Amino acid sequence: DVKVTQSSRYLVKRTGEKVFLECVQDMDHENMFWYRQDPGLGLRLIYFSYDVKMKEKGDIPEGYSVSREKKERFSLILESASTNQTSMYLCASRTPGANVLTFGAGSRLTVL
Amino acid sequence: AQSVTQLDSQVPVFEEAPVELRCNYSSSVSVYLFWYVQYPNQGLQLLLKYLSGSTLVKGINGFEAEFNKSQTSFHLRKPSVHISDTAEYFCAVSNDYKLSFGAGTTVTVRA
Numbered sequence: 001d002v003k004v005t006q007s008s009r010y011l012v013k014r015t016g017e018k019v020f021l022e023c024v025q026d027m028d029h030e031n032m033f034w035y036r037q038d039p040g041l042g043l044r045l046i047y048f049s050y051d052v053k054m055k056e057k058g059d060i061p062e063g064y065s066v067s068r069e070k071k072e073r074f075s076l077i078l079e080s081a082s083t084n085q086t087s088m089y090l091c092a093s094r095t096p097g098a099n100v101l102t103f104g105a106g107s108r109l110t111v112l
Numbered sequence: 113a114q115s116v117t118q119l120d121s122q123v124p125v126f127e128e129a130p131v132e133l134r135c136n137y138s139s140s141v142s143v144y145l146f147w148y149v150q151y152p153n154q155g156l157q158l159l160l161k162y163l164s165g166s167t168l169v170k171g172i173n174g175f176e177a178e179f180n181k182s183q184t185s186f187h188l189r190k191p192s193v194h195i196s197d198t199a200e201y202f203c204a205v206s207n208d209y210k211l212s213f214g215a216g217t218t219v220t221v222r223a
Contacts, residue, residue: 004155035213040215042215043156045210045211090156099161103148105155106155
């Protein structure tokens, strides 16, 4: 089974800071995803990547960017954090052929 | 485009009682359907999935769901819940490699 690891479980940042959220998977999957989770809104797709250096915007990409320099690593970047980006961020990797996502444990970001 | 509606945001239930979580979806094409569970302070874990074939799908921990194409529903059921089933449950739909999630249903099991 694939293992998806998010490097930071809890972060506290100040408005305007640059924030990096890292995600690593260990099965050489091509497709990786970043979601944000907010109460009452479920999970909303920010960005996804279908291969190295390939990315596509999800439903709420504004204020975010991503980086995929190696297949195993997919990073989410907040160029200038704002308080409305306080949220839980979930990374996922897709098992080819099974159309199933495996999620990391999440990164809870608080922007003050 | 596709979307998911989970009809109940909170479901309180007593231990050993049955539970049903309702999910309706909209899509113009054939879809794949999923239920995920999130235990407190954890990521999401796949409970079960419908890709094709039998419309009654069995998953982990005694859960099952039934795909009803005419009603565009994929309701989740368990005949007897345990305290450990307290969690948030998400229904999701996909017709390609992107998943769209519902808002979630919080199940609280009381003794």
